[in-house]
Amino acid sequence: MTDRFAAAGPVPPPVCPARTGATGVVGSRGTVPMYGPDFAADPHAAYERMRTVHGPIAPVELSPGVYGSLVTSYQLGLEVLRDTERFAKDPRGWRAVHDGTVRQDSPVAPMMMYRPNALFADGEAHARLRGAITDSLDRVDPHALSEYVERSAETLIDAFASRGEADLLIEYASVLPLLVFNQLFGALAADGPKLVETMMKLFDSGEEAAQANEDLLRWISGLVASKRQQPSADVTSWLIAHPAQLADDELMQQILLLMAAGTDPEQNLIANSLRLLLSDDRFAGELSGGSMPVEDAIDEVLWNDPPMANYGTRFPRYDCDVAGVRLRKGEPVLVSYAAANHEAAIASDRRSGNRAHLAWSAGAHRCPAERPARVIATVAIERLLDRLPDMELAVPVEQLTWRTGPFHRALASLPVRFPAQLATHAEPFAASAPASARSDEKPGDTAWNPVPSSSIPPAETSSERQPESPQAAKRRLLSFLTAWWRGQ
Numbered sequence: 001m002t003d004r005f006a007a008a009g010p011v012p013p014p015v016c017p018a019r020t021g022a023t024g025v026v027g028s029r030g031t032v033p034m035y036g037p038d039f040a041a042d043p044h045a046a047y048e049r050m051r052t053v054h055g056p057i058a059p060v061e062l063s064p065g066v067y068g069s070l071v072t073s074y075q076l077g078l079e080v081l082r083d084t085e086r087f088a089k090d091p092r093g094w095r096a097v098h099d100g101t102v103r104q105d106s107p108v109a110p111m112m113m114y115r116p117n118a119l120f121a122d123g124e125a126h127a128r129l130r131g132a133i134t135d136s137l138d139r140v141d142p143h144a145l146s147e148y149v150e151r152s153a154e155t156l157i158d159a160f161a162s163r164g165e166a167d168l169l170i171e172y173a174s175v176l177p178l179l180v181f182n183q184l185f186g187a188l189a190a191d192g193p194k195l196v197e198t199m200m201k202l203f204d205s206g207e208e209a210a211q212a213n214e215d216l217l218r219w220i221s222g223l224v225a226s227k228r229q230q231p232s233a234d235v236t237s238w239l240i241a242h243p244a245q246l247a248d249d250e251l252m253q254q255i256l257l258l259m260a261a262g263t264d265p266e267q268n269l270i271a272n273s274l275r276l277l278l279s280d281d282r283f284a285g286e287l288s289g290g291s292m293p294v295e296d297a298i299d300e301v302l303w304n305d306p307p308m309a310n311y312g313t314r315f316p317r318y319d320c321d322v323a324g325v326r327l328r329k330g331e332p333v334l335v336s337y338a339a340a341n342h343e344a345a346i347a348s349d350r351r352s353g354n355r356a357h358l359a360w361s362a363g364a365h366r367c368p369a370e371r372p373a374r375v376i377a378t379v380a381i382e383r384l385l386d387r388l389p390d391m392e393l394a395v396p397v398e399q400l401t402w403r404t405g406p407f408h409r410a411l412a413s414l415p416v417r418f419p420a421q422l423a424t425h426a427e428p429f430a431a432s433a434p435a436s437a438r439s440d441e442k443p444g445d446t447a448w449n450p451v452p453s454s455s456i457p458p459a460e461t462s463s464e465r466q467p468e469s470p471q472a473a474k475r476r477l478l479s480f481l482t483a484w485w486r487g488q
């Protein structure tokens, strides 16, 4: 799912703690704001406050002037997510959009406004689109997927292993899912670097985002056309061949959904789990011991810091009472997976091996990619810790900051250091052609428009340690990927 909340709105002024029942802030109309740095720094304190003051459903402000209700209780969350009779997923009945209060350029629009894909559909339309998605994802061979992840991981680790330091968020967690998707969807291996670059522009929400969106849709359209002509063992071809007989537009939108829905949460699952593994005493000492407790760390993150922390947006189809609160038709209700999990975790003494959390949601829209998403995160983390076993956080864990925004639990960066190593120089993906790579592909082939050489930053030659901006880190990574693909 795309995320464009980095530039979320102004921070509301602090108010008397007595008004909220705890230290914190309230937004206009007495709602709890979910978009500022206070919320990002300690969302669990905010959930606790909401529960104390409002009970299981709290009035919240998602971005300045955008209001809704947040469900913080596990049972009630399940009830809302499963109740398709009272609650619609399709946001086209959103009252505040109809009355002009929320505009199409609102910061929450990318996550909440309608698009013609499974995520925003209900009933039979949803079942048809989702059926094509789940059936196609079910055909992914976990072994082939693990291999894609390993190769992508090796490539990315090679880019920073000799430096002895890296920002794992920018240089690893955010890019790896895209390289994997490139292969999963049967794209040319040469398209990987450009896909990464385009998605980065899209997520940056800067001036180039609109162009990046167009480029991406054009690229997906080309991919669909080429797979219609020459199908192979990949998700794009399986979607095309599905009995639901999706039209080209529908195919493009579902592929876009899969790529976008997979990138940000997957990045955060990897990064949040790495943060835990590198900072929590319970995992210390085991990282280099061969039996890395990666699955345990992932489960812990899914309970405590689920990547999609508050989503599950639903719209009441009519005015209704839920837990004594009047919900108005067309006013958004969100389920806080994070708060619900926390409540359930406190109530239960059987946490070990228990996966009853709501991190993947529940009901009709439950994430259809749990299995591949877990494989990607597990293999990505294991590979990294295997290659760089003496890795440690480069700053105290308390100094790590979280991105603002109401929906996700997302680190802003994850700087680490480790003893520098020589790169292994992994082969480009096409060289050993796992399932979906094209056998006729040569370095230089690409389905994107040719990249003018002036836009490719020169490869870095110095290994000097200098602090760098996220933009510089991204440029260096793209430069590496491009050079790597060209065999340089």
Ligand code: HEM
Binding pocket: 118, 119, 120, 130, 133, 257, 258, 259, 261, 262, 263, 265, 266, 269, 302, 306, 307, 308, 311, 312, 313, 359, 360, 361, 362, 364, 365, 366, 367, 368, 369, 370, 372, 373, 376
């Ligand atoms: C391979 C990576 C992933 C892919 C391709 C993917 C794909 C999708 C898709 C297509 C949907 C919409 C399903 C529908 O509406 O019927 C969805 C929903 C969802 N995904 Fe994923 N996902 C991925 C990873 C993740 C991760 C890592 C998480 C967090 C742990 C996550 C959490 C969710 C949640 C909470 C929903 C439900 C949203 C709602 O209730 O409205 N996903 N995902």
